[in-house]
Amino acid sequence: MSSGKIQVRGQPLPRVPARNHHMTHLLVCDVSTKRYHREINAISRNRSPSLDSVPTRTDKRQFLRGDGNGKFGRFGGKFVPETLMSRLIELEDEFNFVMSDHEFQEELTTSLRDYVGRETPLYFAERLTEHYKNIVPTIEGGPEIYLKREDLSHCGSHKINNALAQAMISRRLGCSRVVAATGAGQHGVATAAACAKLSLECTVFMGATDIEKQSFNVKSVEGTFKDASSEAIRNWVENLYTTYYLSGTVVGPHPYPIIVREFQSVIGKETRRQANQLWGGKPDVLVACVGSASNALGLFHEFVGDKDVRLVGIEAAGLGLDSGKHSATLAVGDVGVYHGSMSYLLQDDQGQILKPHSVGVGLEYPGVGPEISFMKETGRAEFYTATDEEAIQACMRLSRLEGIIPALEASHALAFLDKLVPTLRDGAKVVVNCSGRGDKDLDTLIQRGMPSSLC
Amino acid sequence: MSSGKIQVRGQPLPRVPARNHHMTHLLVCDVSTKRYHREINAISRNRSPSLDSVPTRTDKRQFLRGDGNGKFGRFGGKFVPETLMSRLIELEDEFNFVMSDHEFQEELTTSLRDYVGRETPLYFAERLTEHYKNIVPTIEGGPEIYLKREDLSHCGSHKINNALAQAMISRRLGCSRVVAATGAGQHGVATAAACAKLSLECTVFMGATDIEKQSFNVRSMKLLGAQVKSVEGTFKDASSEAIRNWVENLYTTYYLSGTVVGPHPYPIIVREFQSVIGKETRRQANQLWGGKPDVLVACVGSASNALGLFHEFVGDKDVRLVGIEAAGLGLDSGKHSATLAVGDVGVYHGSMSYLLQDDQGQILKPHSVGVGLEYPGVGPEISFMKETGRAEFYTATDEEAIQACMRLSRLEGIIPALEASHALAFLDKLVPTLRDGAKVVVNCSGRGDKDLDTLIQRGMPSSLC
Numbered sequence: 001m002s003s004g005k006i007q008v009r010g011q012p013l014p015r016v017p018a019r020n021h022h023m024t025h026l027l028v029c030d031v032s033t034k035r036y037h038r039e040i041n042a043i044s045r046n047r048s049p050s051l052d053s054v055p056t057r058t059d060k061r062q063f064l065r066g067d068g069n070g071k072f073g074r075f076g077g078k079f080v081p082e083t084l085m086s087r088l089i090e091l092e093d094e095f096n097f098v099m100s101d102h103e104f105q106e107e108l109t110t111s112l113r114d115y116v117g118r119e120t121p122l123y124f125a126e127r128l129t130e131h132y133k134n135i136v137p138t139i140e141g142g143p144e145i146y147l148k149r150e151d152l153s154h155c156g157s158h159k160i161n162n163a164l165a166q167a168m169i170s171r172r173l174g175c176s177r178v179v180a181a182t183g184a185g186q187h188g189v190a191t192a193a194a195c196a197k198l199s200l201e202c203t204v205f206m207g208a209t210d211i212e213k214q215s216f217n218v219k220s221v222e223g224t225f226k227d228a229s230s231e232a233i234r235n236w237v238e239n240l241y242t243t244y245y246l247s248g249t250v251v252g253p254h255p256y257p258i259i260v261r262e263f264q265s266v267i268g269k270e271t272r273r274q275a276n277q278l279w280g281g282k283p284d285v286l287v288a289c290v291g292s293a294s295n296a297l298g299l300f301h302e303f304v305g306d307k308d309v310r311l312v313g314i315e316a317a318g319l320g321l322d323s324g325k326h327s328a329t330l331a332v333g334d335v336g337v338y339h340g341s342m343s344y345l346l347q348d349d350q351g352q353i354l355k356p357h358s359v360g361v362g363l364e365y366p367g368v369g370p371e372i373s374f375m376k377e378t379g380r381a382e383f384y385t386a387t388d389e390e391a392i393q394a395c396m397r398l399s400r401l402e403g404i405i406p407a408l409e410a411s412h413a414l415a416f417l418d419k420l421v422p423t424l425r426d427g428a429k430v431v432v433n434c435s436g437r438g439d440k441d442l443d444t445l446i447q448r449g450m451p452s453s454l455c
Numbered sequence: 456m457s458s459g460k461i462q463v464r465g466q467p468l469p470r471v472p473a474r475n476h477h478m479t480h481l482l483v484c485d486v487s488t489k490r491y492h493r494e495i496n497a498i499s500r501n502r503s504p505s506l507d508s509v510p511t512r513t514d515k516r517q518f519l520r521g522d523g524n525g526k527f528g529r530f531g532g533k534f535v536p537e538t539l540m541s542r543l544i545e546l547e548d549e550f551n552f553v554m555s556d557h558e559f560q561e562e563l564t565t566s567l568r569d570y571v572g573r574e575t576p577l578y579f580a581e582r583l584t585e586h587y588k589n590i591v592p593t594i595e596g597g598p599e600i601y602l603k604r605e606d607l608s609h610c611g612s613h614k615i616n617n618a619l620a621q622a623m624i625s626r627r628l629g630c631s632r633v634v635a636a637t638g639a640g641q642h643g644v645a646t647a648a649a650c651a652k653l654s655l656e657c658t659v660f661m662g663a664t665d666i667e668k669q670s671f672n673v674r675s676m677k678l679l680g681a682q683v684k685s686v687e688g689t690f691k692d693a694s695s696e697a698i699r700n701w702v703e704n705l706y707t708t709y710y711l712s713g714t715v716v717g718p719h720p721y722p723i724i725v726r727e728f729q730s731v732i733g734k735e736t737r738r739q740a741n742q743l744w745g746g747k748p749d750v751l752v753a754c755v756g757s758a759s760n761a762l763g764l765f766h767e768f769v770g771d772k773d774v775r776l777v778g779i780e781a782a783g784l785g786l787d788s789g790k791h792s793a794t795l796a797v798g799d800v801g802v803y804h805g806s807m808s809y810l811l812q813d814d815q816g817q818i819l820k821p822h823s824v825g826v827g828l829e830y831p832g833v834g835p836e837i838s839f840m841k842e843t844g845r846a847e848f849y850t851a852t853d854e855e856a857i858q859a860c861m862r863l864s865r866l867e868g869i870i871p872a873l874e875a876s877h878a879l880a881f882l883d884k885l886v887p888t889l890r891d892g893a894k895v896v897v898n899c900s901g902r903g904d905k906d907l908d909t910l911i912q913r914g915m916p917s918s919l920c
Contacts, residue, residue, distance in 0.1 A: 114576040117607040121569040127654065152572040154607060154869070156904075193868030199582065400680040403648030404609070439904055442674040450677060 070254020070341075072374035078253040079337045083237060092255040094169055099262065104172075108165055112266065115197065116160050120149045120267075122274035122431065127401040132421045143421055143428040146283070148271055148299065150435045151406060157436030158267060158295045159190035159248060165263040167194035170244030177201040177239065180246040181232035183210055183225030183291075184362035184409065186436055187248030200244075205232040210361055225365055226353065229339060249294040250369030253340030257369050264298025271431060272302055279429060285310045287420065288433040289412040290383065291327065291363035293372035295435035304380060313372065314416045316358030317385035327356035329368040330376050330383045343370040359388035359444060360409035362436070386415035394418075395438060396449045407436030408444065525719020525806075527839035533718040534802045538702060547720040549624055554727065559627075563620055567731065570652065571615050575604045575732075577739035577896065582866040587886045598886055598893040601748070603736055603764065605900045606871060610675075612901030613732060613760045614645035614713060620728040622649035625709030632656040632704065635711040636697035638665055638690035638756075639827035639874070640672025641901060642713030647681035655709075657681040660697040662689035668826055671905045691818065691831055694804060714757040715834030718805030722834050729763025736896055737767055744894060750775040752885065753898040754877040755848065756792065756828035758837035760900035769845060778837065779881045781823030782850035792821035794833040795841050795848045808835040824853035824909060825874035827901070851880035859883075860903060861914045872901030873909065 070076045078088060098104040112118040125145045133142040150158040163180075170178055178200050182188030188204040195202035207224035221228045236245040250257040250264075268286075275283050286303060288296035290313040303309040318326030326332075333344040338353065346354040346366040356364045375381040386394070391408055394415035399405045406414060413432050424430070438445065525531045533543060553559040567573040580600045588597040605613040618635075625633055633655050637643030643659040650657035659676055663685045666673050676683050686693045701710040715722040715729075733751075740748050751768060753761035755778040768774040783791030791797075798809040803818065811819040811831040821829045840846035851859070856873055859880035864870045871879060878897050889895065903910065 114578040114604075117572065117576055117604065121572055123569040127652065149569075149572065152607060152609060196865055196868035197582065396678070399678045400651055403651035403679050405675060405678055438678075439671070439675070442671065442678065445678055446674050 070258065070370075072371045073377060074335075075343050075370035075373040075377075076254060076257060076341050077337075077370070078340065079342070080253045080340050081237075083240065084253070087240060088253055088255065090173065091169070091259075094173055095255055095259050095262075098169060098172070104168065108168060111164055111168075111197075112161065116154045116164065117152060118161075118266065119270040119274070120152050122271060122278060123147045123149050124278070125398075125402050128398065128417075131397070131401055132417065136422045141426050143284075143424040143426070143430050145417065145421075146275075146278075146429065146431045147402075147404070147434040148267060148431055150267065150295065150433060151404065151410070151437035155186070155190045155193050156439060157186040157190070157407065158264060158298060158433075159187045159436075160193065161266055161298070162248065162260050162263040162294065163187065163190035163194040163246060164197075166244070166246045166259065167191070167198045167200060169259075170200065170246065171198055173244060175200070175242060175244040177203070177243045178246050179203045179205065179232045179235050179239075179243055180248060181205045181225065181228040181230075182248060183207070183228070183364055184360070184407075185210065185440065186362060186407075191246050191248070203232075203235065205229075205235070210364075224355065225361075226339075226356075226367075233339075249292040249365075250297050250371060251292045251339055251341060251343065251365070251367055257341065257371055260294055261297045261301055261369075261371060264294055265301045267295070267298040267433065268300060268302025271299060275429065275431070281429070282306060282309055283431040284308075284428040285312060285420065285424065285430045286433070287312045287314065287413045287416060287430060289313070289360065289363060289409050289435065290315045290330070290368065290372065291358075291360070291409060292365045292367065293369040295410075295433050297369065297371060299431070299433045300375070300381065304375075311375065311381035312416070312420070313381055313383045314412045315383060315385045316356075316360055316363040316391075316412055317387045318357040318359070320387060321385065324354075325357040326385070327358045327363050327365060328385045329356075329366065330373070331385055333366075333368075335373070338367045341370050343373045344368050344376070358391075358408075358412075359448075360391060360407070360412055362407070362409040363412065384416055384419070386412040390415040390418075392445065392449045395441070395445060399438075399445075404434070405438035405442075405445075406434050407438050408441045410435045411438075525723065525835075527836045528842060529800075530808050530835035530838040530842075531719060531722060531806050532802075532835070533805065534807070535718045535805050536702075538705065539718070542705060543718055543720065545628065546624070546724075549628055550720055550724050550727075553624060553627070559623065563623060566619055566623075566652075567616065571609045571619065572607060573616075573731065574735040574739070575607050577736060577743060578602045578604050579743070580863075580867050583863065583882075586862070586866055587882065591887045596891050598749075598889040598891070598895050600882065600886075601740075601743075601894065601896045602867075602869070602899040603732060603896055605732065605760065605898060606869065606875070606902035610641070610645045610648050611904060612641040612645070612872065613729060613763060613898075614642045614901075615648065616731055616763070617713065617725050617728040617759065618642065618645035618649040618711060619652075621709070621711045621724065622646070622653045622655060624724075625655065625711065626653055628709060630655070630707060630709040632658070632708045633711050634658050634660065634697045634700050634704075634708055635713060636660045636690060636693040637672075637713060638662070638693070638829055639825070639872075640665065640669040640676070640905065641827055641872075643681070643683070644672050644675045644679070646711050646713070647676045647679035650681065651679050658684060658700070660684050660686050660693040660700070662686055662693045664689050665693070665826055669905055689820065690829060691804075691821075698804075714759040714830075715762050715836060716757045716804055716806060716808065716830070716832055722806065722836055725759055726762045726766055726834075726836060729759050730766045732760070732763040732898065733765060733767025736764060740894065740896070746894070747771060747774055748896040749773075749893040750777060750885065750889065750895045751898070752777045752779065752878045752881060752895060754778070754825065754828060754874050754900065755780045755795070755833065755837065756823075756825070756874060757830045757832065758834040760875075760898050762834065762836060764896070764898045765840070765846065769840075776840065776846035777881070777885070778846055778848045779877045780848060780850045781821075781825055781828040781856075781877055782852045783822040783824070785852060786850065789819075790822040791850070792823045792828050792830060793850045794821075794831065795838070796850055798831075798833075800838070803832045806835050808838045809833050809841070823856075823873075823877075824913075825856060825872070825877055827872070827874040828877065849881055849884070851877040855880040855883075857910065857914045860906070860910060864903075864910075869899070870903035870907075870910075871899050872903050873906045875900045876903075 205228040316327040391411040395411035781792040856876040860876035
């Protein structure tokens, strides 16, 4: 069996509930279905026949948040083999239950506070704000830049918010074992930590190339994150009843994009509260880096209904959009099905998934979450890019001006401030999601960021 | 000039205020004065003649907190050349001012909240508590173990609490430049970060041996814009060099002490800024279980994190204060940093305290796998706590610390620093002696990212690597 592909022929079918009889032969991983845009079928396939009424789409707010069946406009869905269908439904049911279960929510809130260290601060970056005032002279004083300090979370990034909550769900589902795939390693570390705390066995799959770059963590898979994902999912399918697949980001078949987004949305909820405390209002602009978009949605989701709040996502332009070495899925990608859901992805003319590149390893993903694809399509959010060089420079700048070393992923969001700030009115409040700390990137930064005379 | 010694002969005397006319020829660094226990002279030397009354010692609480002149019983003091005296007095005055200055306190509180990420949680370590229940069977359920999560602070340890506050003071004193010495690098990183935030030039001195062991922190310091200067030896040599650099640039430079050693007022300044740890703990303990902790446990290198946790509870007799020093390869091996366990009293780096010295009064070279604990001395206030019996002190070896670190990683998903792991190691001996339901708070003073290499080499069974 070649690495990454799931063979479904010949496998016995588990008992399948009345809904979702349509089998798909689409594989979960590694096969683009650019040629098979059967969107109408996709919608009917996922609609439960037991519902008396079809959810309407006249409520714009609900429209923006997905229709409850994992569809965000034409994006999302559940493109998976039958073997996984029942598992996904079981997960969805459990998720819906825990979201309104007082005991679960209390345990989660306590863990987020005492284990993770929430709430993370909303920090006024005075010297960074001054820096932009000096290079963009204005009459009153320029925008104010605030950093949402997810870098202070346990394990050093926002990933723990989701890993912890899903590990709690996996325990409720009676799983003894968790599998995950990781790119930069942050999700791997967060998952490992959460599993240790909750006494679960944990296996993390990581691309060999990524293991080299990020010297953390466990099982080596040839290739990068997309290959590790495929392998992790395969491992899950082979051990379906003991194992929980802990997705690190807002991609994958329904209900994963919604689950991960909901657990990351604590970022945005806190930001709203803190903005109100700090300046008695809302942010004007939210800026976040976009790999698959989990930290971005975590910050944005709370504000989706606030039209006066701009949502700005920055993708990795790597060595430049023309170089072919980048991860700018929304900038230059096409729509297709990948890893179980329909979304934008980086593919060539034959529908082959392209190999992404970024100095921010956590941004190296050839796809992007369906909900973010929908935000692009509806124009609710704006998307731009930043190159490796710009990200490195932005990282050095924050280190020297504020004494905070951000992760290279988050540095892409910081890099965009150069272009954003001159366009904003004085006193505009900008919140940048500092989604992780840069400890893991020290080698790269020293090699490429420091003038050699200072090393 | 040999490294570490300050020549005072021939230097012009700066204008010296009326008090403290007695010059001392004692040098700040590297000379033990074991043979010169002139304690009575020391007290009279430091007492300001302008005071009308001598502070009495009948108030036990004040006694425990030092007499306001930097003395804790016979420990502490200001054993420095005249050149530094006026600077130290200026610092003391500024410190006293900012402690009651509303503007300073507000800026500090905001920075601690938004920059550092305080307050740090008091985390109930359920699986660790369970672990001890299983190996020490009791009727009711055994003690409960809580971790004060200083590992979640910006830069990964408690050091930032003090570095930030002192950097703010240095700016008020009109200094453009800060010097510091660091062992494991945590204080260096914290100082570099605080200086970047406050727009101060920063030079960090670090022992060459330590630079090799802690390259992670060295790289961080450089990225944060600090100059890192290598000094032959370890932390004690780096300290001496930093102080020398300070003396040579006295009016532009602020010496940012990372810990509760040194001449008055440094031990008090650092302890005050670290005492936020204990203050939060009191509040959180009250919220969590409506009471106080029964036992506080912290690792002791020079004792800054320990005093930070303990100080708030010094007056609470029902709270046990337990400090754990580094026994390294064993107390008999000669390779350890257990100053209170086997040291003697003498003057070192400007104050009188316990220190590790041989029969000739030569300072011994300390060792610990927790590099931040490698200091041949200990703060005067902690020496006083030992002498008065207010706190108890034990030790843990390198091996015990490594095992404790692995245990917490596997049971709670928290990788503690090897320094803090010494405190965790002691739970093995402590827990069987406690009553059921006793509340134990361990200061998890830092995270272990900087120790990953050591842990993988020495903590993981080779089959799992």
